[in-house]
Amino acid sequence: MSTRHALDAAALAEVESRLAATDELLANSYPGDDGRRQPIHTAYVPADRFAPELPAQWGADALNAAGGFAGLAALAQKLGLEDPAALAELVAAKLNSEPIEDLRLDFEDGFGVRSDAEEDAAVVEAARQVAQAVADGVAPPFIGIRFKCFEAPTRARALRTLDLFISELVAQGPLPEGLVLTLPKVTTIDQVEAMVYVCEKLEEVHGLPAGRLRFEVQMETPQLILSHEGTVPSAALIHAGKGRVSSLHYGTYDYSASLGIAAAYQSMEHPAADYAKNVMQVAVAGTGVHLSDGSTNILPLGDAEAMESAWALHARLVRRHLERGIYQGWDLHQNQLATRYLATYAFYREGFEAAAARLRNYVHKVESAIMDEPATAKALANFIRRGMICGALTAEEITAKAEISVTTLESIALARATQTEESNA
Known part of the structure; x- marks a missing residue:
């Protein structure tokens, strides 16, 4: 028995048309973090x-x-x-x-x-x-x-x-x-x-x-x-x-x-x-x-x-x-x-180990008592990234504790790419 689809290509096109202005608003007015440094x-x-x-x-x-x-x-x-x-x-x-x-x-x-x-x-x-x-x-x-x-x-x-x-x-x-x-x-x-x-x-x-x-x-x-x-x-x-x-x-x-x-x-x-x-x-x-x-x-x-x-x-x-x-x-x-x-x-050093552990578990899909979602992972990465930029944390500490590269940290923090597990981090 075949599955019937009530929403065909014409319906999708109509929804796209109705939301075109919304798409433009979000892209132009809410582009998100551009990655530029913020001084403390x-x-x-x-x-x-x-x-x-x-x-x-x-x-x-x-x-x-x-x-x-x-x-x-x-x-x-x-x-x-x-x-x-x-x-x-x-x-x-x-x-x-x-x-x-x-x-x-x-x-x-x-x-x-x-x-x-x-x-x-x-x-x-x-x-x-x-x-x-x-x-x-x-x-x-x-x-x-x-x-x-x-x-x-x-x-x-x-x-x-x-x-x-x-x-x-x-x-x-x-x-x-x-x-x-x-x-x-x-x-x-x-x-x-x-x-x-x-x-x-x-x-x-x-x-x-x-x-x-x-x-x-x-x-x-x-x-x-x-x-x-x-x-x-x-x-x-x-x-x-x-x-x-x-x-x-x-x-x-x-x-x-x-x-x-x-x-x-x-x-x-x-x-x-x-x-x-x-x-x-x-x-x-x-x-x-x-x-x-x-x-x-x-x-x-x-x-x-x-x-x-x-x-x-x-x-x-x-x-x-x-x-x-x-x-x-x-x-x-x-x-x-x-x-x-x-x-x-x-502030950054006291919160670093917990944030690094949660981010490591998220990236490497380690089962833990805290189940973080992508938005939380982004917040964790941003916290660590800010600490690194101002000098509170070192790249070596981040790599050791979070078991990810700085490049991966950046990609999660800025949502620039879909993150995959780094088995060799």
């Missing part, structure tokens, strides 16, 4: 204080503030982190080799309001210093500027600063591969669309490839969480950005102040902050756009007791946003680098 932090410095030697100096200052290798180990122990000696060794190496992953030269709040002549001169000099740092091989992997916002009082100055910076960088040579531009205090999608136009114009004038200039959006106003129409602009602006929005960054203090939260209670862990970041996290899901938490303004300065208290707070806040699936945050002072890396490395 963004450090901010006033633009006129940058020099090529600044990253190395920050690393040396951070190590010195912690008391060297022994001090890092002691700090890790006080913070209750596992294997303090191993963490100290890894963090000391990071502070010597790549102390800052992402650096923003600030022409906004950190620079303040100055005369046009003074800011013009500072912009040109900043571009030259950035170009020199890149040429000398001492620039962080990601580097760029935060200019003033596109609101009416500062709009012209913002455009002038951006124009001068890009023009001088182009004059100095190829743009830095990790160039980042930050658009602050965004309130409407129109401002994002205006930034898209500006990027297109700069590319046209300077002969840059289309799409070369991308930018971050700083979420510092409630209007991006809920508009006057009841919509969620932080989600819509990503798609209005035409592929140029690289990241959404939460601005702790401007956002808190805009809600009327008293200064003493403004924090990365205030319920209002969590709500905003939860909305942003949903907005970026599947788009390939990164998400960053903000900063704490309690700095490790002063006497030993004050420094230890600030380090403990910073380490806890770093761990907190990592556990919530936000893998980047801000650092405002070099002394915060010690706890940025200690807390981040501890």
